[in-house]
Amino acid sequence: xxxxxxxxxxxxxxxxxxxxxxxxxxxxxxxxxxxxxxxxxxxxxxxxxxxxxxxxxxxxxxxxxxxxxxxxxxxxxxxxxxxxxxxxxxxxxxxxxxxxxxxxxxxxxxxxxxxxxxxxxxxxxxxxxxxxxxxxxxxxxxxxxxxxxxxx
Numbered sequence: 001x002x003x004x005x006x007x008x009x010x011x012x013x014x015x016x017x018x019x020x021x022x023x024x025x026x027x028x029x030x031x032x033x034x035x036x037x038x039x040x041x042x043x044x045x046x047x048x049x050x051x052x053x054x055x056x057x058x059x060x061x062x063x064x065x066x067x068x069x070x071x072x073x074x075x076x077x078x079x080x081x082x083x084x085x086x087x088x089x090x091x092x093x094x095x096x097x098x099x100x101x102x103x104x105x106x107x108x109x110x111x112x113x114x115x116x117x118x119x120x121x122x123x124x125x126x127x128x129x130x131x132x133x134x135x136x137x138x139x140x141x142x143x144x145x146x147x148x149x150x151x152x
Contacts, residue, residue: 070082
């Protein structure tokens with residue numbers, strides 16, 4: 001949800017294709033967005049890991065778990081990066097509700113909800129990759145994704 005607001009590769013790619021002059025403005029906007037969310041983490045030591053994890057989620061790679069993110073963001077220090085990212089996601093004491101509130105504060109003004117809108121909810125099934133899911137009983141070979149969007 002956090003990164004639905006800023007898919008940096010798509011935004012920068014679009015800025016470059018359409019003239020490129022706005023690419024730095026887009027990066028500045030992304031940095032301000034990350035700063036806004038980092039304010040909600042509760043401790044300054046969590047900020048670097050949060051930013052690195054967020055950037056990793058935007059990489060054009062198939063798997064977005066901690067191990068592939070670590071391998072792609074810091075290939076010379078995979079083990080240390082894996083530990084750092086895993087700590088941020090699984091062990092660090094920060095409130096997801098506070099971060100999501102920061103997302104809402106950033107996004108709500110642009111939605112124009114005061115003018116009225118329609119919520120579109122879509123559930124779509126995607127085939128699973130691989131034949132095994134660790135720790136999960138046998139199930140149908142697909143993953144269901146629920147997407148919500150707004151149409152004015």
